[in-house]
Amino acid sequence: MNAGNLSAIVLSAGFSKRMGRFKPLMQLGATTVVERVVDLYRTAGIDDVCVVVGYRGDEVVAALGSSGVRCVINPDYEKGMFSSVMAGVRALPEGCSGFFVHPVDLPLVRTATVKALAEEFSTFPDAIHHPCFDGRRGHPLLLPVALAAELADWRGEGGLRAFWAEGSRSMRDVPVADQGILLDLDTEEDYQRMAARLEREDIPTDRECRALMVQVHRMPEAVRRHCDAVAAVAIELASALARAGVSLDLDLVRSAARVHDVARDQPDHAATGARLLEDLGFPRLASVVRVHMDLEVGPNPIPDEAAVVFLADKLVVGHRLADLGERFERKLSKYGTDPQAVAAIERRKRSALAIQAAVERITGLGIQIILQHVDTDGGTIQ
Template sequence: MRHDVVILAAGQASRMGRCKALLPLSDAPGDHALSRLARLWAGAAACRVVTGFHAGAVEAACAALGLEAVRNPQPEAGMFSSVRTGLEAVLRSPTFASLDGVFLQPVDVPLVRPLTVISLGEAAASFPGAALIPTFAGAEGHPVFLPAALLPSILAADGEGGLRAVLAHLPLRHVPVADALMLRDMDSPKDYAALCELARGADSPSPAEAGEWLRLRGTPERGLRHARAVGAVAQALAQALARARQREGAAPLPDAALCLAAGLLHDICKGEAEHEAAGARLLARYGFPRLAAIVGAHRDMTPVAPASLTERELVFLADKHCRGGEWVSVAQRFDDKLALYAGDAAACAAIEGRKARALAMEAALAAALAPLAGAGEEADPARLARQALAPHARGPEEPSHERP
């Protein structure tokens, strides 16, 4: 799909008291709202920034980022005046005839993920001619996609009630996405502080986002129980390993939030052939490369030394301790499979190999957690897994008949 982007950055930011477009989102040099959005929209045919208040500073940043600036002559007239300014610039473009549509992106919603952009693009192909608004759990967010055919009608409107009021009279569809960050703006210093905190973990879905993604993909209840169980165990193992390494002054510390997200989403493509690889491809495509690396490796893995354990190994082990939503020892998990495939010598040999590697990995984790035992803390991976699953306890579940 060929599209332009209009970033709306003309506001006065009276409640914020500072130019939102240039507010830093981390300590990294040049990491501000506008630069984040420039990276997000790097694949657009053209990306224009509507300026107004703070025009000098924003336009200088646009020049540094290679973005075209279009100044709103009357920014005090409200956001629809900026929408009009941006869309008129798109219509004047010599490439307008080749465009499928335009994304409208407020600069104060800078943490929109590729997941949302890709989902809107897919929906645009399925519903040509309709404006699209992304939603998370029913709440509307940004950006809005406008098909090229609707631009004249939008520009002919008086803008009373803003863009959403204009769109209410045009073909419109809502597109559910598993991205709560496309709801988060920064209208106040409190909003901005919260956004900076969210920016640190933006490359990993929250539990609510992971749950919504699984729901949108139609994951059955059994799959949801297993996902929650693996996420809980992976998080607990990561937290324990972090405590052990802190006691020893060792690094790196595992990312418990990443382990939780990977555990929740490790079977996102369950039911597809080679579902681990399919899940990794899906996550990478939607902008989650760290998750993809973990999910793609969760079925089988070569053991590593205790000092080399990462989130990948922790999620791998967490999965081996969960049969459906209940706890199981690593040995029993594989013994169940051996019983299922007792008549298939080749399958049993493969299962025995996977069992040996998983037990070796668990031994490596036990060694890495040894410093906790000296402090009177639980240091046994199996018991930590069982404790993590206590809130998820249910009745026994049947062994899975997945490939050996």
């Protein structure tokens, strides 16, 4: 991704009427909303960030004083968002090839989304790029600088939406696993939801997991069904352990299981999937996915999230529950002439049996009892 000649226009000039509080300077996590949006672009490698201010502009400028961003005053901010877009467009630097437009009240956009848009732009530099989550377009937009002159001359009503609806401008939807592109900070209830979501931002939601598997990486249905079945088993195992007093992050277990085979069609898919998840900003998921194929454990382990997902993966063949002994016997029959493969299979078998024994010891329940109500659309352990 070459982000060096891209700019970002952050729209922060409005009244925040619906909120009742001034949105740009509301505290969200460790920073204000406007600082969080600015940091998003800096983290993504976009050095030129322009914040358009209007209402209470002096306060926003003061809050950003040490950030090094450019602040542009929109004297016509009362006319609405499009006037702020134009103020930012007029301030674009020489040599800029494209620019993001980001309303300040969408502060939970992920860094990976900005990078994905920039990557797509490098291939299609003449198109307007929309991030798309679960079939819906969101923000930020990424536009070619060639449209700046057309925007300056346009006098239609309806803002950017009406502008790009005219004519035959090229537009591209960029699928992302980022629900934040749709989450506006408009009401106090929105703020409370965002604050709660921010505490778990390193774990994708169920909808984000599905988008990652279906829209972004387009994994085959058989792989997705397997991952969903593994997730169902993993949550049942983790819940039983949690009831027995083992401290586990159930959200981490569920999400890691749902995407553990996201790189299934690539060599060394566990390590490749882990790197992919790290790039997306999910390092804890990556640590679980990295070892879902091969995990060594000692005697009498206390299962953690990685161990639970590892065992669940071994208890599911396709999307059906399976007995560990039968599963590994089939593996040994298939690869019995390859000493290296046999050693790996035997190692994984020992780990799976040790983890299963630990689960049964800690919970006081047999694995068949723990999983008796699991629905993987494939039956029960025989």
